[in-house]
Amino acid sequence: MSEHRRIRIHALRHNPRDPASEPRLQTYELEEQPGMTLFLALSEIRERQDPSLAFDFVCRAGICGSCAMIVNGRPRLACRTLTRDFPEDVTLLPLPGFELIADLSVDTGKWMRALSERLAAWLHARQAEVDLSRIEEPMDPDLADRIYELDRCVECGCCVAACGTARMRADFVGAVGLNKIARFSLDPRDRRGDGDYYELVGDDLGVFGCMTLLGCQDVCPKELPLQTQIAYLRRRMARAGA
Amino acid sequence: MKVVYCDVLVIGGGLAGLRVAIGVRQRGLDAVVLSLVPPKRSHSAAAQGGMQASLGNVVKGAGDSEDVHFEDTVRGSDWGADQRVVRMFVETAPKAVRELAAWGVPWSRVRRGDREVIINGQRVTITERDAAHGLVAQRDFGGTRKWRTCYVSDGTGHAMLFAVGDQAIAHGVPVHERREALALIHDGSRCGGAVVRDLVTGELIAYVARATVIATGGAGRLYRVTTNAVICEGIGAALALETGVAALGNMEAVQFHPTGIFPAGILVTEGCRGDGGLLRDAAGHRFMPDYEPEKKELASRDVVSRRMAEHIRRGGGVPSHFGPHLWLDITLLGRAHIERNLREVKEICHYFLGIDPAKDWIPVHPAQHYTMGGIRTDHTGESTTLRGLFAAGEAACWDMHGFNRLGGNSVAETVVAGMIVGEFVADFCQSPRGNLDLSTALIADAVAAERAALDALLASRGDESADVLRAEMQQAMTDGVGIFRTGADLEAAVARLQELLVRSRRIGLRHRVDGPNPELVTAYRVRRMLKVALAMACGALARRESRGAHFREDFPRRDDARWLCRTLATWPRPGDSTPTLNYEAIDVGAMELPPGWRGYGARDYVDHPDTPQRAAQVAATRERLAGAGREEVQQALMPFRHLLPPRLRAGNDRLPESAA
Numbered sequence: 009m010s011e012h013r014r015i016r017i018h019a020l021r022h023n024p025r026d027p028a029s030e031p032r033l034q035t036y037e038l039e040e041q042p043g044m045t046l047f048l049a050l051s052e053i054r055e056r057q058d059p060s061l062a063f064d065f066v067c068r069a070g071i072c073g074s075c076a077m078i079v080n081g082r083p084r085l086a087c088r089t090l091t092r093d094f095p096e097d098v099t100l101l102p103l104p105g106f107e108l109i110a111d112l113s114v115d116t117g118k119w120m121r122a123l124s125e126r127l128a129a130w131l132h133a134r135q136a137e138v139d140l141s142r143i144e145e146p147m148d149p150d151l152a153d154r155i156y157e158l159d160r161c162v163e164c165g166c167c168v169a170a171c172g173t174a175r176m177r178a179d180f181v182g183a184v185g186l187n188k189i190a191r192f193s194l195d196p197r198d199r200r201g202d203g204d205y206y207e208l209v210g211d212d213l214g215v216f217g218c219m220t221l222l223g224c225q226d227v228c229p230k231e232l233p234l235q236t237q238i239a240y241l242r243r244r245m246a247r248a249g250a
Numbered sequence: 251m252k253v254v255y256c257d258v259l260v261i262g263g264g265l266a267g268l269r270v271a272i273g274v275r276q277r278g279l280d281a282v283v284l285s286l287v288p289p290k291r292s293h294s295a296a297a298q299g300g301m302q303a304s305l306g307n308v309v310k311g312a313g314d315s316e317d318v319h320f321e322d323t324v325r326g327s328d329w330g331a332d333q334r335v336v337r338m339f340v341e342t343a344p345k346a347v348r349e350l351a352a353w354g355v356p357w358s359r360v361r362r363g364d365r366e367v368i369i370n371g372q373r374v375t376i377t378e379r380d381a382a383h384g385l386v387a388q389r390d391f392g393g394t395r396k397w398r399t400c401y402v403s404d405g406t407g408h409a410m411l412f413a414v415g416d417q418a419i420a421h422g423v424p425v426h427e428r429r430e431a432l433a434l435i436h437d438g439s440r441c442g443g444a445v446v447r448d449l450v451t452g453e454l455i456a457y458v459a460r461a462t463v464i465a466t467g468g469a470g471r472l473y474r475v476t477t478n479a480v481i482c483e484g485i486g487a488a489l490a491l492e493t494g495v496a497a498l499g500n501m502e503a504v505q506f507h508p509t510g511i512f513p514a515g516i517l518v519t520e521g522c523r524g525d526g527g528l529l530r531d532a533a534g535h536r537f538m539p540d541y542e543p544e545k546k547e548l549a550s551r552d553v554v555s556r557r558m559a560e561h562i563r564r565g566g567g568v569p570s571h572f573g574p575h576l577w578l579d580i581t582l583l584g585r586a587h588i589e590r591n592l593r594e595v596k597e598i599c600h601y602f603l604g605i606d607p608a609k610d611w612i613p614v615h616p617a618q619h620y621t622m623g624g625i626r627t628d629h630t631g632e633s634t635t636l637r638g639l640f641a642a643g644e645a646a647c648w649d650m651h652g653f654n655r656l657g658g659n660s661v662a663e664t665v666v667a668g669m670i671v672g673e674f675v676a677d678f679c680q681s682p683r684g685n686l687d688l689s690t691a692l693i694a695d696a697v698a699a700e701r702a703a704l705d706a707l708l709a710s711r712g713d714e715s716a717d718v719l720r721a722e723m724q725q726a727m728t729d730g731v732g733i734f735r736t737g738a739d740l741e742a743a744v745a746r747l748q749e750l751l752v753r754s755r756r757i758g759l760r761h762r763v764d765g766p767n768p769e770l771v772t773a774y775r776v777r778r779m780l781k782v783a784l785a786m787a788c789g790a791l792a793r794r795e796s797r798g799a800h801f802r803e804d805f806p807r808r809d810d811a812r813w814l815c816r817t818l819a820t821w822p823r824p825g826d827s828t829p830t831l832n833y834e835a836i837d838v839g840a841m842e843l844p845p846g847w848r849g850y851g852a853r854d855y856v857d858h859p860d861t862p863q864r865a866a867q868v869a870a871t872r873e874r875l876a877g878a879g880r881e882e883v884q885q886a887l888m889p890f891r892h893l894l895p896p897r898l899r900a901g902n903d904r905l906p907e908s909a910a
């Protein structure tokens with residue numbers, strides 16, 4: 009049997025609903041197992057050491073985007089973060105920019121829903137009523153692939169947490185919002201044009217608020233081409249606003 | 251007491267729940283959706299491989315139709331499915347794909363001309379038709395005779411859930427996130443909503459609704475190793491079971507997926523094998539053709555998982571620190587294909603195994619994957635015993651999967667059931683049957699009962715740990731109610747689960763606050779999960795035959811003479827230690843496809859006495875209508891179209907098979 013490392017997880021503890029609660033770091037020590045992810049480590053802590061530690065995991069496979077948190081200073085999906093890639097000390101903080109529920113759990117759901125409502129981020133179909141019995145409209149296969157590239161966003165919130173603008177303006181739409189606009193504007197099934205998108209993101213809370221610091225693209229767990237999309241959108245919006 | 255009133259309460263914000271909610275909104279009713287998590291994080295997002303619908307756009311799908319999809323699904327179910335419901339499903343699936351296309355799902359599309367694919371380990375060139383260029387593409391999946399699985403790269407569930415989630419927002423459907431239904435409000439014959447706990451504040455709220463729809467997904471977490479998300483705990487089934495009135499159907503029918511990565515159980519899609527990936531053993535030998543010469547790696551999931559377990563038992567497994575496993579080899583598909591069409595697989599291999607699937611074989615082992623059983627409903631999605639309670643999606647036993655579901659048929663079921671059941675829920679609410687007059691006292695009592703149970707848990711000085719009980723339950727299910735089952739193992743599992751149920755009354759908490767408290771959540775859930783686990787184990791013990799995913803080594807044959815029936819489990823008295831089992835016969839005389847050999851798997855089974863006669867009738871009808879169109883023949887064999895909501899009755903256009 010090989011010797012396993014002892015690792016120390018320092019997790020932020022705070023329950024904002026409890027008037028007596030003060031934010032503090034709490035340290036848990038445990039033995040690292042082969043292939044241990046932060047999902048496995050935190051689950052073990054909860055089962056064996058501290059049943060009160062709050063965090064969010066759902067798919068635990070890097071697909072659903074629930075478990076974004078700050079791991080040693082950087083936003084990541086905790087479920088697919090292997091402890092072996094880190095030193096013995098790992099500090100976990102909740103994702104900034106979102107309402108804290110407790111400890112490492114934040115309310116990304118409410119934020120993302122509000123964003124979708126504000127940006128009308130759904131497909132605005134050209135046709136009011138589609139006859140579902142008829143053969144579907146064809147679409148260029150490459151275009152479908154390109155739309156999917158942008159559709160892969162999982163709304164995890166990492167890009168918001170890493171964004172300089174979001175830190176200064178709480179209602180900045182973030183790379184997640186701009187990417188959604190880019191996605192729908194690429195989709196020929198959506199009837200909206202640049203003029204419509206300009207109304208939604210043609211200001212400092214939208215595409216002109218981005219300071220191109222590249223934080224979003226660096227941390228995006230799905231490796232979305234966020235900066236290119238934003239740059240491209242900015243050019244088009246500048247034209248639409250002119 | 252806080253009360254929320256609505257027309258329709260949908261418990262569950264996955265594909266099924268959201269699609270039902272949109273449907274009733276479109277009919278002018280108000281719906282509220284509850285979800286444990288933000289809806290786009292529901293487990294539907296994890297579906298990778300795709301959605302079956304007989305569009306027949308790709309050349310390998312040409313000639314596909316509702317008829318072929320119907321037969322594949324019924325064979326897959328090992329004749330356990332309700333064939334009328336299967337017909338309703340296959341008829342609506344193409345419409346569902348097309349609706350999703352209109353809602354923005356970026357389905358992968360057909361590209362005209364030559365392309366190389368891997369079929370049966372060989373690289374071959376196929377030529378896609380000009381006429382199909384740009385239409386929704388299909389890939390191969392297990393248990394299907396045509397390439398029928400529509401897909402979005404390998405993020406199908408994600409793309410579907412985001413499109414449907416966006417439409418729910420567009421339709422103004424409110425989703426109350428981080429709210430968990432704890433109990434249904436009912437008077438023994440009529441369901442009128444649920445008692446709900448806010449997972450952030452701990453507050454209890456009564457949701458009162460004319461129709462209540464359970465769309466809570468699967469129950470994989472009853473097992474130790476599962477592909478399911480951590481929130482798939484079968485609570486929806488427990489909600490129904492604890493009414494004492496509503497029944498669960500076929501809970502013993504549990505699917506194990508062949509390719510969970512080892513040991514974590516995270517799924518790599520069936521698309522890996524559909525696209526040409528192979529299973530290999532410790533010696534690197536491709537062993538599936540030895541067992542299943544017809545369909546090889548692409549037999550149905552129950553069969554492939556069983557063959558893998560059998561091969562491991564015979565010593566073919568690769569030994570490892572965590573036990574034996576087998577290999578999935580997709581290296582032959584080539585890097586370009588993997589990076590375009592199997593990208594999630596590549597990410598999963600990279601992050602969780604540290605390997606590159608374009609170069610390395612993937613360690614796999616069958617893992618619990620899907621709950622065929624669920625809340626028993628009729629074809630409208632309504633409980634057959636509790637009025638006003640509906641179910642849809644994986645939580646339901648509607649019953650189109652019988653004892654084994656085909657890959658790609660589940661996300662298809664969620665949206666199809668959403669479309670169909672949503673209409674019936676709206677009909678219900680707009681008819682006199684939908685009137686609700688539950689007394690305020692009944693509602694207050696329901697809330698008070700849950701409050702008292704939670705307070706008792708919070709105050710308990712009991713000596714049992716909820717986490718330990720859950721882990722023991724998962725182990726008991728894994729040991730006794732797995733791929734291979736025997737009477738002795740099942741008896742042992744039932745006994746262990748019963749003991750755990752008794753011990754669960756003595757759970758004590760270390761953390762006694764009623765806000766965000768994961769330990770409290772585990773405590774109240776594990777008691778409910780144990781009842782669902784008992785429904786599975788007792789159903790499996792009682793069913794002395796093998797059918798689909800339910801395989802009894804002591805009764806290895808399918809026995810239509812005695813077991814062509816659906817298990818119904820209820821829990822009439824809260825203090826009971828086992829569910830009450832009843833059976834619902836499946837009528838051979840009404841079947842369009844009478845029982846026979848599935849085309850893969852075991853060949854010997856015991857016929858139902860009515861089967862020869864029904865088979866002769868079907869053959870005679872087909873002969874009599876030899877020149878007629880296929881719809882006329884179908885109509886003569888088993889009419890179903892009248893069962894569909896009127897707006898979904900039209901047939902489906904597709905490219906002619908002869909199109910160039």
Ligand SMILES: Cc1cc2nc3c(=O)[nH]c(=O)nc-3n(C[C@H](O)[C@H](O)[C@H](O)COP(=O)(O)OP(=O)(O)OC[C@H]3O[C@@H](n4cnc5c(N)ncnc54)[C@H](O)[C@@H]3O)c2cc1C
Nearest residue numbers: 262263264266286294297299300431467643644658660661
């Ligand atoms: C890894 C994986 C891959 C898969 N791939 C495919 C595939 O390629 N093709 C295919 O056809 N099928 C696939 N499946 C199966 C398919 O994804 C699921 O069966 C289907 O998505 C289930 O959808 P649903 O809407 O019924 O439930 P889910 O999407 O699981 O949603 C359940 C909802 O219920 C909520 N909920 C649960 N309990 C409560 C409660 N007590 N109170 C309030 N809310 C509650 C949850 O928050 C969630 O919103 C796959 C499954 C897995 C596990």
